[in-house]
Amino acid sequence: MQIADHIRNLSAQALQQLFGIEIPAGQLTINETKPEFAGDYTLVLFSFVKQVRQSPDAIGKAIGDWMLANASDTVTAFETVKGFLNFTISPSYWTGFLQNATSENYGYAAPNGQKVMVEYSSPNTNKPLHLGHLRNNFLGWSVAELYKASGYDVMKTCVVNDRGVHICKSMLAWEKFGNGSTPASVSMKGDHFVGDYYVKFENELRLQSAPIIQDLVHGKPVVDHLGAEVAEKAALLAAKLKGEDLPAEKQDEIKAELNEIARNATPIMGEVRDMLRKWELGDVETKALWRMMNGWVYEGFDITYKRIGSNFDKIYYESNTYLLGKQYVEEGLEKGVFFRKEDGSVWIDLTADGLDEKLVLRKDGTSVYITQDIGLAKHKYADFPMEQSVYVIGDEQNYHMKVLQLICRKLGMPFAEGIHHLSYGMVDLPTGRMKSREGTVVDADDLCDEMEKVAADKTAELGKVEGFTSEELTVLYHTLGMGALKFYLLRVDPKKRMVFNPEESIDFHGFTGPFVQYTYARIQSVLRKGSFVAEGAAHTFSTDLLPLEKEQIRLLEQFPAMVQQACADMSPSIIANYAFLVAKTFNSFYAEHSIAKAESEEKRMLRLAISNLTGVVIKNALKLLGIDVPDRM
């Protein structure tokens, strides 16, 4: 058990025995003692002062004395300062901890028999991966690692959005403009190749829709083939636009709507819809084209996934699962969870839950996203009956995910309560949001190239890698480049929107992956020279700990608790912050106290043991973030 929890339990016992007050240990506040006071951990007394009806000082003194009398092996001194009871932990606890924590697996919990599925990445097969996908991938990977380290049986899954209008756009553009070229014939990565045709489609669409939108703005009825309803709406919007005194924002909104109508009115969009219809009817040629182009994309994705260290235990393809949800519409109607409107469409009323009515089946009988997701969720549960199911999806889907969980619950799905949406914020650039139209989207492959190049340049500058083979150098640059990138994206609370500053991201100083990696490499150098053996050796350490020695041990002792917390919060940033603190504190310790030339052999062994465990903690912590450590750099 962690010392902080132990203190918490002891405090609860003391309160019970001294004052007859029952407070669950979990409700007591134990903090690290502020550096300016004597002590290691602090019990905050205010919360139960009223119940005890004594002064904080008197309570503190009573609990402190109780500790000295009943737990002298743990607490050796105490001091009460204004309602804060500061405990000094016995040095023998710290050295005892150091002697026992010799496993390479320090920090990992034993299996707990529970299953959790983590769904992440979920790409579209019409574009290559970009910076936003990287945050998703790194988060998903790391959360899966956190669950594993906490004892769960984890299945990593990916849902590929491999069908739909957007895929047909790339396909159509390739048919029109591709002249039979292939990724191989133009030496391109398949995902980029297909992505380019998606862009080509958008360009053509813009050309075709430009004159139409002009007509629409001027109220000309040019959208006959979309039906009277749309034409009417367009006319209404055009009239509104002509009406005087609309604020600029409102005007833009209306123009955007007209633009959307115009895009749909183009001949090329008509062709896309035809193609989608053919695909859905199983047209042989269309399916063949679809299979070929998706194949190119997967080849490209594989390279990128391998490079960023992502993989999946099971991949679901939307083309196989998009029809699964329909059967639950019938079931929902029978159970009275859903209701049918006059036009035949099916809805669920969520107003009692603070939401609104939500469509689950269109009047033409086709399903919507939420329906597919219900079917997929059930399908996943059949494959892997998990207690928890984590969806790593951007926060723009918060509403959607809330609805999904609610519906699953109302349908009585056994996994409904285990659904967790790991909702992460968008990645912005210093100039604002990434926009594909403005070409500001940061490509994942380009970014990885850049990170590795910078790693190579900086390494060359410092000149510490004599004797490395070129293969070893390649591995090192990859380790450092990915370390920098992953750390940069994971160090921020996932829930929050974050800014990706290209210049900052390639900085290898301060709160960065390479800083932590450097500390690890340095430790390995010290251990090599000190010929330290951790396991199997019976060390006895001096209990006369210097402040920096104790501080480092105290930090290392917190690692398992950090893993638990990061897992519970689904927040790798807790691990990133902790790993940095461990490295930083070690560097201060290292600068202050010589290890090789320690005052005594006992001290030398103590410091080597601290160094060794620091190395283990850094290695394991970074592993939870998907980051490797180099022995030299």
Place this chain on the structure above:
RNA sequence: GGCCUCGUAGUACAAUGGAUAGUAUAAGAGUUUCCGAAGCUCCAGAUCCAGGUUCGAUUCCUGGCGAGGCCA
């Protein structure tokens, strides 16, 4: 229009309702005859505004201002 999220040093990020709000960067000053200077040490600098709850509020509640998102 309805709903949701976020406002912390110049910048980017921390802080289960707890002590004098931490860390990194950029700016200034030091630091290598000695275990790796991608390091270490010192120096400055911030809770959007107004109320409320509390012994105590960056945190919880209400209103305002600002940024972003979702829904038809």
